[in-house]
Amino acid sequence: MRLTPTQIAYRDAVRELCASLVPDEAARRRLTANDSLLHSEEAATAFAERDLLGVSLPEADGGAGRSFVEECLLLEETARTGVPLMAYSTALTAAQSYLRFGDATHRRTIVESLRHGHAESISFTEPEAGSDLASAQTTARRDGDDWVISGRKTWISFAHLARHLLVLTRTDDTGVRHDGLTLLMVPADAPGVTIRAIPTMGAHMVNDVFLDEVRVAGAAVVGQVGEAWRHLGRGLAVERLIIGAMCVGASQRALDQLVAHVTTRVQFGKPLSKKQAVAHRIADLATEIAVLRSFVYDVAERIDLGEEDALNFEASMAKLKGSETFKKTTLEAVQLMGGYGYGSEFGMEQQLRTAIAPTIYGGANEVQREIVARGLGL
Numbered sequence: 418m419r420l421t422p423t424q425i426a427y428r429d430a431v432r433e434l435c436a437s438l439v440p441d442e443a444a445r446r447r448l449t450a451n452d453s454l455l456h457s458e459e460a461a462t463a464f465a466e467r468d469l470l471g472v473s474l475p476e477a478d479g480g481a482g483r484s485f486v487e488e489c490l491l492l493e494e495t496a497r498t499g500v501p502l503m504a505y506s507t508a509l510t511a512a513q514s515y516l517r518f519g520d521a522t523h524r525r526t527i528v529e530s531l532r533h534g535h536a537e538s539i540s541f542t543e544p545e546a547g548s549d550l551a552s553a554q555t556t557a558r559r560d561g562d563d564w565v566i567s568g569r570k571t572w573i574s575f576a577h578l579a580r581h582l583l584v585l586t587r588t589d590d591t592g593v594r595h596d597g598l599t600l601l602m603v604p605a606d607a608p609g610v611t612i613r614a615i616p617t618m619g620a621h622m623v624n625d626v627f628l629d630e631v632r633v634a635g636a637a638v639v640g641q642v643g644e645a646w647r648h649l650g651r652g653l654a655v656e657r658l659i660i661g662a663m664c665v666g667a668s669q670r671a672l673d674q675l676v677a678h679v680t681t682r683v684q685f686g687k688p689l690s691k692k693q694a695v696a697h698r699i700a701d702l703a704t705e706i707a708v709l710r711s712f713v714y715d716v717a718e719r720i721d722l723g724e725e726d727a728l729n730f731e732a733s734m735a736k737l738k739g740s741e742t743f744k745k746t747t748l749e750a751v752q753l754m755g756g757y758g759y760g761s762e763f764g765m766e767q768q769l770r771t772a773i774a775p776t777i778y779g780g781a782n783e784v785q786r787e788i789v790a791r792g793l794g795l
């Protein structure tokens with residue numbers, strides 16, 4: 418696809434800001450607190466001050482009303498340059514449910530939050546409800562006009578930074594389990610909410626969220642009571658594409674560093690890049706990333722054309738291929754950089770650890786393969 422002049426100007430503004438925030442590796446390490454953070458509020462504020470966030474969100478709700486292609490450019494460029502802005506991708510995903518199903522207050526609140534660079538969380542997964550989300554057991558019971566929520570969510574990205582939690586609750590357990598699920602917008606600082614970091618192989622991203630008799634007003638319901646399952650079935654294409662776009666940038670970052678290493682690292686009297694066995698593997702990676710990029714932007718363009726609800730199959734492919742390409746690129750890079758890939762000081766092992774997560778979140782890749790297989794009629 419060809420970018421429009423507006424999209425090119427936007428990408429250039431994002432690139433310029435990325436370059437000023439992360440002019441070198443020392444600056445990147447400072448912003449990420451030595452790779453212990455995937456999101457920097459300082460970076461998010463810098464993007465917000467330049468009006469670079471929430472560009473796809475509807476004008477009627479306070480957004481810029483432009484394209485999803487531009488969101489993908491932001492996700493790609495920040496991942497490519499290592500600018501820690503990852504909570505924005507979660508917030509953008511959460512925003513889709515509020516925008517599709519929320520009332521005017523939900524929509525305005527969420528758009529304002531994103532435009533200011535605040536984090537937002539999606540609180541769906543539970544200890545006993547992972548891939549099988551319809552078995553969620555966190556309850557919300559009516560008490561007058563209010564809802565009172567009790568339960569536990571787990572693996573919740575950036576809940577520790579978020580303004581609100583979009584909580585999947587069970588409001589009725591008498592019928593079919595896919596019915597009786599309801600989405601609620603919960604302030605992250607509401608009494609009864611406890612957020613606890615979960616240690617992982619990557620930087621701090623995920624949390625346990627404990628909800629102990631958390632009271633919210635009736636207006637906190639996003640969409641229809643009992644309709645969350647059908648609501649969540651829509652908007653998934655955007656969520657998966659967001660992951661795909663981040664993976665384009667993250668894969669390119671690993672590739673760029675790998676190329677820089679093998680062209681300067683001399684062994685047997687020549688740069689490693691002169692070994693055909695090395696160069697051809699890198700050529701394969703570059704080809705995969707280029708094809709991935711084209712596919713991701715093609716899907717993004719179709720979202721902008723209003724075809725989102727028909728893109729379930731393609732969006733799953735974008736998430737699947739993006740996350741597998743990111744993992745493969747970093748794994749290959751570690752191997753081809755030898756000890757310099759394996760050692761923590763040089764950064765590639767950290768990228769490899771980061772690359773494991775997107776194959777799991779946003780629907781494990783095995784689940785994406787099921788969707789693709791079903792789309793093929795298998």
Ligand SMILES: Cc1cc2nc3c(=O)[nH]c(=O)nc-3n(C[C@H](O)[C@H](O)[C@H](O)COP(=O)(O)OP(=O)(O)OC[C@H]3O[C@@H](n4cnc5c(N)ncnc54)[C@H](O)[C@@H]3O)c2cc1C
Pocket residue numbers: 507538539540541542546547548549571572573574575622623774777778779780781782783784787
């Ligand atoms: C880094 C990270 C961030 C996350 N962020 C969020 C968040 O912000 N909000 C949120 O609600 N959740 C979040 N999650 C949770 C994530 O969505 C779940 O981990 C994921 O859906 C898988 O659920 P599970 O971990 O319970 O694994 P399980 O459901 O127990 O599955 C384990 C494995 O079994 C296989 N499997 C599962 N189902 C199938 C199937 N149908 N067919 C074939 N194989 C299958 C897959 O290999 C899968 O990885 C996050 C997880 C991680 C790791």
